[in-house]
Amino acid sequence: MSTTLTAFRALVRKDLATFLRDRRALMVSIVTPIVIAAFFGFLFGGDGNVVSRLPLGIVDQDGSRLSQSIVADLASEASIAAEQLPEGEARERVRTGKLRAVIVLPPGFGEAATRALVGGADRPAVQLLYDPSQSFVRPIVQGLLTQHVMQSLTGKGMTVPFTLANVAVSTGPRYNSYAHSFAGMTVQFILFMGIDAGVALLLMRQQGVWRRLCTAPLSRAVLLGSRVTGTAIIGLLILAAVYLAAILIFKVRIAGSVAGFVAVSIAFALLAATTGLMIAALGRSVGATRGLAIFAVLILVMLGGAWVPAFLFPEWLQRVSAVLPTRWAVDGLDAMTWRGLPLAAALTPVAVILGWSALFALIAVWRFDWDAD
Secondary structure (H helix, E strand, C coil): CHHHHHHHHHHHHHHHHHHHHCHHHHHHHHHHHHHHHHHHHHHCCCCCCCCCCEEEEEEECCCCHHHHHHHHHHHCCCCEEEEECCHHHHHHHHHCCCCCEEEEECCCHHHHHHHHHHHCCCCCCCEEEECHHHCCHHHHHHHHHHHHHHHHHHCCCCCCCCCCCCCCCCCCCCCCHHHHHHHHHHHHHHHHHHHHHHHHHHHHHHCCHHHHHHCCCCCHHHHHHHHHHHHHHHHHHHHHHHHHHHHHHHCCCCCCCHHHHHHHHHHHHHHHHHHHHHHHHHCCCHHHHHHHHHHHHHHHHHHCCCCCCHHHCCHHHHHHHCCCHHHHHHHHHHHHCCCCCCCHHHHHHHHHHHHHHHHHHHHHHHHCCCCCC
């Protein structure tokens, strides 16, 4: 038993030393996910201190007191950057993507809108010119315009008969989009590391190195188990380094259970390791195997919500992604960071990820060709 354990440790140390010696690969494995996660986190709002304002144009062809009041109210909105423009220039800016949308108040708008409100006359036609790639802005602008038109028509003395208290429902800190982007990019690049480990093992088999290892007095469990353990430890080292940067630079916090965070991390590191083992067992040529594996991982991380939050997916796609281990990994890391959930919230993600890991390990053992050169 002691000899087997010593050999197991030696094989694991060898894998770790090989990874740590390649400083360029080490830096890429750590720096790349940090940079990409920082970009995605900033894109989706960062830590909430910087609010992106919606660029909006306003064309006032009426010039009435009502239209001027609406223009002034829209210009004071904190969520938009409104600019009054001539119609031709406004259309050109939308066409070239410099403005998301433009509101065109037609001639006679003030008088017609007042008559329509009190007497049931025909309502004036207000145009909303929008960039077709930004169609999500339509309901936002429509809501703001309706609000300010009604306020201006009914008089400044009349206000909305309620106040709205915005309450972010989370047991953790204020939402930090960096927390989600770091979860997603960590998942992606640890899986890439698993691919590299699997391709390296496949190359060892093709070069005959693996056959020489098999001649040593070591069981198959030791040989494969040491590869899985070494790869999983490397995955945990990458995760620790990436999240250290997330905590120190981008204010990401493990607001939930630290034990749950560690459990999800270990489970996913095992998933990456068994993924690599399965790749080595199923692969034939190194080039084709690497390409197919990268394609599969990109699909998994995309559908798992690693690039953009899964709640943005259509409902049917959310149901599909719910079976994927990448979705559970990202959701599990989210739960333990910005959501601030307890250990119990990590149990299901850990169980699902470990279940997929066991499946990949069984496939690898079943299909592993021990006699390949």
